[in-house]
Amino acid sequence: MRPTRSSLLILLLGAGCRGDEPQMAFVSERGGTHEIRVLTRSGDDRPLASAGAGAGLFPIAFAPSDPSLLAVRVADTGTGPEEQLVLVPMEGGKPRPIGPLAARARNGSWSPDGKWIAFESSAQSFRDLYRMTVDGKHVRRLTDNREGNFEPEVSPDGKWIAFVSSRDGDAELYVMPARGGPARRLTAFHRDDWSPRWSPDGSRIAFLSNRGNSDRIYVIDADGSDITRLTDRTDAQPSPDEQEMDPAWSPDGREIAYTFRTRDGRSAIRIADAATGKWRSISDGKGKDWMPAWSPDGRQIAFSSERGGDTDLYRITADGKEVTRLTSARGADWLPRWVR
Secondary structure (H helix, E strand, O other), X not given: OOOOHHHHHHHHOOOOOHHHOEEEEEEXXXXXXXXXXXXXXXXXXEEEEOOOOOEEEEEEEEOOOOOEEEXXXXXXXXXXXXXXXXXXXXOOOOOEEOXXXXXXXXXEEEOOOOOEEEEEEOOOOOOEEEEEEOOOOOEEEOOOOOOOXXXXXXXXXXXXXXXXXXXXXXXXXXEEEOOOOOOEEOOOOOOOEEEEEEOOOOOEEEEEEOOOOOOEEEEEEOOOOOOEEOOOOOOOOOOOOOEEEEEEEOOOOOEEEEEEEOOOOOEEEEEEEOOOOOEEEOOOOOOEEEEEEEOOOOOEEEEEEOOOOOOEEEEEEOOOOOEEEOOOOOOOEEEEEEOO
């Protein structure tokens, strides 16, 4: 019988029960550096990988097809940070740099089959987009613009890459074939648009924009039509002192979780209906809650919070009724990434 993904993870970790299976990875500063730790289903957490002295590791996303984690290693070279994509094996071991253009690379995005990665790099230019096989042996340059191309996001079907480019002046959204080719511009406004996020079915893209004099989430059809502000869909301009950040689609594509920052600097986790824009707050907003991440089944959201005095991870049900503190060790824990 073919082993399931769950049984494979348990085997790799040398564990004999589901409680030892990893549930999510996150950044921890509790040891004085930025290391990656893993939270298990039993509630325990343990170190997974460290970048060593003078460097930090930051998780991006788990592979769709095998138990490995794509991360970026950031090191201070004395002349500025150097960014390098690495693969972190879930069974432990040293993170493996990938690709001959790994230096000064970031914002990696998995293909849905886990066989290749799109990323941005300044190895040969200011910033351009590349794709490479997961073994790092086959690298293809996708863009060549002196103004810069950023934040590639592979579509759920693996056929397209959404990205941000300043080729026409300010930052706008574009899409291009995943194997390279002419790019199609999606947005056109005299303010910046950034952080594209595909809906699970690939029909729409959520993104951030300050076109309304405040950072807000917008949604646009994948063909560039029907651009809509996610929330507060009135003619009134939102307050510049209030901002929306960290858009995250629910697994079924019906809702978008996000961080809402208030005028006093506090922030809360909100969920908006992707079709109507009607929103609800699932955290109290009395402190700083941010970086929402949906569980694969869509029932829970992990997030970072300072409500306990330190920065820790919490988990809340999508209806906001049950909140669980996940970490409590001294030192900041943040940037949760669920195992797929």
